[in-house]
Structures are given as C-alpha cells and as structure tokens.
Amino acid sequence: MSLNKLALIRFKILDDCLANRLRRWTLDDLVLKVSDVLLDREGVATGISKRTIQSDLQIMRSDKLGYNAPIEVIERKYYRYSDPGFTINRAPLNAKDIILFKEAIELLKQLNGFQQLEDLTEMIARLENNLHTGIQQQPGYIQFEHNHLLRGLNYIQPLYQSIKNATAIQVEYRSFKAKTAHLAIYYPYLLKEFRNRWFLICRCKDGQGLLNLALDRMLDVSVVPSEPFVPYQGIAFETYYNDLIGVTKSPKDRARKVILEIARRHAPYIMTKPLHSSQIVLEGNGEWIRIRIDVVLNFELEREILSFGAGLRVIYPRDLAARIKKEVDASAAMYEVPVKGS
Numbered sequence: 001m002s003l004n005k006l007a008l009i010r011f012k013i014l015d016d017c018l019a020n021r022l023r024r025w026t027l028d029d030l031v032l033k034v035s036d037v038l039l040d041r042e043g044v045a046t047g048i049s050k051r052t053i054q055s056d057l058q059i060m061r062s063d064k065l066g067y068n069a070p071i072e073v074i075e076r077k078y079y080r081y082s083d084p085g086f087t088i089n090r091a092p093l094n095a096k097d098i099i100l101f102k103e104a105i106e107l108l109k110q111l112n113g114f115q116q117l118e119d120l121t122e123m124i125a126r127l128e129n130n131l132h133t134g135i136q137q138q139p140g141y142i143q144f145e146h147n148h149l150l151r152g153l154n155y156i157q158p159l160y161q162s163i164k165n166a167t168a169i170q171v172e173y174r175s176f177k178a179k180t181a182h183l184a185i186y187y188p189y190l191l192k193e194f195r196n197r198w199f200l201i202c203r204c205k206d207g208q209g210l211l212n213l214a215l216d217r218m219l220d221v222s223v224v225p226s227e228p229f230v231p232y233q234g235i236a237f238e239t240y241y242n243d244l245i246g247v248t249k250s251p252k253d254r255a256r257k258v259i260l261e262i263a264r265r266h267a268p269y270i271m272t273k274p275l276h277s278s279q280i281v282l283e284g285n286g287e288w289i290r291i292r293i294d295v296v297l298n299f300e301l302e303r304e305i306l307s308f309g310a311g312l313r314v315i316y317p318r319d320l321a322a323r324i325k326k327e328v329d330a331s332a333a334m335y336e337v338p339v340k341g342s
Contacts, residue, residue, distance in 0.1 A: 010056050013037050015088045018071060024078040027053065060088065066097055152198065152215030156191065159200055159221065163188045168227035172220040173213055181219050189232040192247050199247045212247045245276055246300025255294045259316040262289050266311040275304060290315065
C-alpha cells in the first residue's frame with residue numbers, strides 16, 4: 001500500500017489524540033485537530049474531510065500497515081485507544097514486513113564490503129525469532145555483476161566510516177605505473193563505483209586537487225585521528241561528475257563536444273544504453289548513425305570507444321580521433337607479429 005507524506009502525518013496526529021486520556025475526542029474534534037496541525041506544520045489550508053479521517057481510522061485499525069490499533073468508540077461518540085499504553089510508534093513489524101525487509105537487504109548485500117548489511121542480516125534473524133515466523137529461504141530473483149576476485153573491497157567499510165566521520169586516513173598505495181608503494185595522508189570525500197571497480201575521491205595532504213584512488217591498488221588503510229580534517233569545498237559531487245564517463249577528472253577539465261559515428265548494427269545498443277546522459281542523435285542512414293555527447297575527454301571515455309572496435313569511430317574532436325587511431329593501429333600491429341611457439 002502506497003502512502004504519501006500527509007497521510008503519515010495524519011496518522012501521527014490521530015495517534016497522539018487517541019492516546020490522550022485527558023480529553024475526549026469526537027470525530028469533529030479529530031477533523032479540526034488534524035486540519036489545524038497540517039495548516040501549522042505543512043501549510044495545508046484546504047482542510048480535511050470527515051471521510052478522510054474515518055478512512056484513516058479504519059486503516060489504523062487494520063493490519064494493512066501493521067498497526068492493528070485498538071480504536072474504540074465510547075458512548076457512540078468519543079474515540080480513544082482501548083489500551084491506554086498503545087501507540088503506533090511502538091507497533092511491531094509483522095511477518096510480511098520482515099519478508100519485504102529481507103528481500104531489500106538481499107539486494108543491498110550485493111554491494112560487497114558494507115559491514116552494516118551483515119549487521120542488518122543478524123537483526124532480521126532476531127526479528128524472525130521474536131515473531132516466531134519460519135520464513136523460508138527464497139531463491140534469488142536478481143543478480144548483479146560483481147567480480148569476487150577484485151581486491152580492495154575490504155576497504156569500503158573503513159573508508160565509508162572515514163568519510164562519514166570526516167576523519168583523515170593514511171593510505172599505502174601503488175598505482176599500476178609505480179614500481180613501489182607510496183604512503184601518504186588523504187582527506188576522503190566520496191566512494192564512487194565505475195564498471196565494477198571502486199574508487200576513493202579524496203585530496204592528498206600534500207596536494208591541492210582531487211584524486212581518485214582505486215581500492216584494488218590500496219595495500220593498507222588506517223585512520224589518523226590526530227590529523228585535522230580538511231573538508232571538501234568544491235562543486236557538489238552530484239554536479240561535478242555529470243559531464244564525464246568514469247571517474248577521471250580534474251577541476252580544470254570541462255566537457256567538450258564529441259561526435260561519434262556508429263555502425264547500424266551497434267545502434268540498438270547505443271540507443272537503449274546511452275554512452276552518456278547528454279547523448280543525442282544527429283543524423284543517420286541505413287549504414288550508420290551519428291550521435292553527440294558532451295563529456296570530459298578522459299581515459300575512461302577512450303576505453304569505452306575502443307570497446308566497440310570497428311563498430312564506432314570518432315568524427316570530432318580531431319585530437320581524440322588521433323588518439324583512438326593510434327591505439328587501434330597499435331592493436332592491429334600486434335597481430336602482424338608471429339606468436340612465439342605457434
């Protein structure tokens with residue numbers, strides 16, 4: 001059953017009234033009280049009808065929301081709870097609630113690395129026990145892509161807590177290009193996932209701009225509570241990452257117009273799963289279509305373009321087209337060299 005915010009507020013107001021034994025509440029009193037509070041708190045000036053309040057009381061009496069409120073009518077006129085200690089704020093979860101809650105947790109648990117989800121699983125088991133319900137294990141109905149061999153997932157939890165608590169961290173990190181690991185202090189701001197890899201968006205104590213550190217390249221993470229935390233003061237991340245594919249971007253990077261020509265056989269994939277939210281179709285014929293996206297030119301964009309092979313080519317900008325051509329030529333050259341031992 002779907003409820004809006006105002007309905008939940010009405011239930012709370014009615015709950016306060018029905019639990020108040022110092023006053024006797026008629027239906028008209030309840031209507032007036034709910035109308036006054038909604039006007040004061042939410043600015044709702046249209047008033048509430050008797051039919052709405054009667055419907056609310058019926059829902060509260062039922063098990064639709066798990067309330068099962070013991071609402072009685074005294075002298076055929078006054079409404080109250082028959083149990084003086086009852087309140088919907090302490091209404092227990094029913095077996096149906098537990099099942100729905102459990103299904104939601106099973107979906108969330110596929111986000112590897114969050115200890116809170118394991119804690120929720122234990123809480124569900126306790127709730128099941130308290131309700132004496134034998135909820136059977138159900139098969140999974142949805143499966144997300146994840147790589148169980150991916151390293152660094154164990155750092156999600158401590159990094160998440162460091163971001164939440166605004167705590168500096170020390171990270172031992174070794175990039176793909178580095179021969180040795182590097183130890184430094186960072187201020188963590190955001191965890192971001194791309195193509196099933198997790199990245200920490202942060203700032204190094206000894207640097208100025210934002211960095212993205214791949215969790216699978218981290219060798220060790222520890223909290224440094226003695227280090228004063230420097231909060232992020234830039235553009236909100238919801239906006240900052242709107243104009244790129246992936247995670248690689250500097251504060252100076254700006255989106256550029258990119259025009260791509262796509263072979264017709266690949267068009268359905270591009271149309272149903274756009275490369276970027278800015279994607280628009282410019283023109284096309286029976287052999288190809290041209291699209292435009294406005295994105296930052298970064299490593300992830302190049303990898304995305306190359307993944308289509310001969311099914312996609314860059315029309316504009318020319319510098320991006322030149323880089324893609326260089327990669328394609330290098331890839332083709334590898335097949336001209338005989339494989340040893342073949």
